[in-house]
Amino acid sequence: MELSLHRLRMLRELHRRGTVTAAANALHYSASAVSQQLAQLERDVGVQLFERLGRRVQLTELGTLLAEHAEEILESVGRATHALENAQDGLSARLTAGVWASVASGLLPAALTALAADHPGIEVRTRELAPEETAGAVRDGTLDFSFVIDYSDYPMPWDPALAREVVAVERLHAAVPTGVLPDPAVSLNELAEHPWVLAGPRSHFGRAVRIACQQQGFEPKIAHEVEEQATALAMVGSGLGVTLVSDLGLSLLPPGVDIVALTEPVMRRVSIAYRAKGTPRPSVRLVIEAVRAAAAEKGLGASSTLP
Structure with a gap:
């Protein structure tokens, strides 16, 4: 058999x-x-x-x-x-990673290019999932590792079967139609009367933004509920509302969108999650180091704490 x-x-x-x-x-x-x-x-x-x-x-x-x-x-x-892997001199491994759009476009190209140059035996394949789904896929063995996020006002519930290591820290910015806000910085309160384009409350991002707005005393007026950040930004570029976008999400920016700093920082921490039994595989450790280096080059160096 x-x-x-x-x-x-x-x-x-x-x-x-x-x-x-x-x-x-x-x-x-x-x-x-x-x-x-x-x-x-x-x-x-x-x-x-x-x-x-x-x-x-x-x-x-x-x-x-x-x-x-x-x-x-x-x-x-x-x-x-x-x-x-531990017994090899020249490391060889095939890994499957859980990603979402802004990580795939903003961090992985530089990280995987550097990894391939230094460790050509490591092959990383990616699978795009919603950020709130990736940790479960690692726990179940579907993925070898995944990217996960925590927001300053809304940390993600954590599974003790998983370990995570911070690779980048991002700031969220207001994304508004061109010319709508002339000032270089804006408070969330100043966006209260604008229509919003935002992911649903079941998504981690959608919930985190709603919490940030509630802490400033208002509920965002959701005109368009869409899950994909690129879609939300395209709708902002068409004048249909405002949204928030992270540093890595700026790589998805279409024409017609102005990026305005928030006077009350909303931050998020990007980590890599892997199964917690023992030490991480040597190949996963090398991926973590490559992603951290790519984030540092973009000014998004990892930190263990959020403001």
Whole structure:
């Protein structure tokens, strides 16, 4: 009997999440693809792993047993990978990272270029996720590491199974239609009467901005609720409202937008998260160092505290 690690990972997610759809979403596959791979796993082992209850798939007793062993197997594979990296003189590794748009455009190009020059054996692949989803994907083993954020007024709840290291600290700025605000700096209060273009309150960014506004005594008037920062900035450039944008988000700036400093600083800290068992893999450590260097070159040097 040969066990596919790929299929065992799918089995583990089904055991954790309870449905094929939830497992597929966590692994970024279609539900039908996961179903097909699980059916093949059942054929591989030659015993019944699943039973149908209406439209749901449930693990049998043997399926649960294999899923529990899958946890141990996949953890062992991770430890073996770590050990092999430590034993190599010339490091070779393939990593999958969770990113979002401003990190992918503002930090990664310089960091990965430098990493490739110094350590050509390390290959980093990226997967774009919402910032609030990336930490969970690291915990579940879908990603090797991810970028996460904390705002000065709204820190992200943290999972003790993960470790994180700060790589950059950003300031948020007001993004307004060209010519709307002539002053070089503005308080959040001065934006209270403007229409806003902002992500929804379930997103970490959308919630953080709402909290910052509430602390200044007002609720932003949301005219357009959009999740993508590039979309929000394009709408600001068309005169449809104002928003906030981070230092790294300035790389997404379209025509028609003025950037105005905030008199009350709103900051956010960008960190890299990885699984907390033992020390980070040598390849992940080198990525962290490369990203920190890229951030420092942009004047966004890491700090362990926020104002």
